[in-house]
Amino acid sequence: MSPSTRISGFVINKKISRDHDCIVTIFSREHGKIYAIAPGASRVNSRRNGHMDTATLSEFELQEQDENRMPRIRSCMNLNPYKTIKKYLPSSALVLSIFSDINKSLPLQMSIPGVFPLLKSLLDWLEEKSHITKNES
Numbered sequence: 102m103s104p105s106t107r108i109s110g111f112v113i114n115k116k117i118s119r120d121h122d123c124i125v126t127i128f129s130r131e132h133g134k135i136y137a138i139a140p141g142a143s144r145v146n147s148r149r150n151g152h153m154d155t156a157t158l159s160e161f162e163l164q165e166q167d168e169n170r171m172p173r174i175r176s177c178m179n180l181n182p183y184k185t186i187k188k189y190l191p192s193s194a195l196v197l198s199i200f201s202d203i204n205k206s207l208p209l210q211m212s213i214p215g216v217f218p219l220l221k222s223l224l225d226w227l228e229e230k231s232h233i234t235k236n237e238s
Contacts, residue, residue: 112156154187158179159178
């Protein structure tokens with residue numbers, strides 16, 4: 102990654118770090134699974150908090166740090182929050198399980214061709230299916 106890079110990817114995990122920082126695990130087409138730090142993102146009034154929910158497709162601007170530190174998230178913007186999936190419990194449970202498996206099984210910074218488009222297709226299909234199922238209830 103260059104000193105400042107824009108990538109789009111799924112938030113597959115988010116952990117609160119010291120104070121109000123978050124360590125976000127991002128799965129992108131170009132870089133595979135990467136960790137990035139979002140300073141102040143766990144504060145209640147943080148503008149970034151909603152853009153970094155698990156199972157959200159977002160565009161991130163990452164600022165590269167020295168080689169011993171993870172990149173820093175300078176900005177992020179939702180591309181697709183997949184709200185319908187998150188409102189429908191069976192779809193939400195399935196997606197969280199898939200994202201947990203991806204987080205555990207994929208190595209850092211290794212892009213595996215075909216995984217990102219497959220995951221995006223699955224989430225798009227579930228979003229559509231959850232919308233139809235929810236309306237039928």
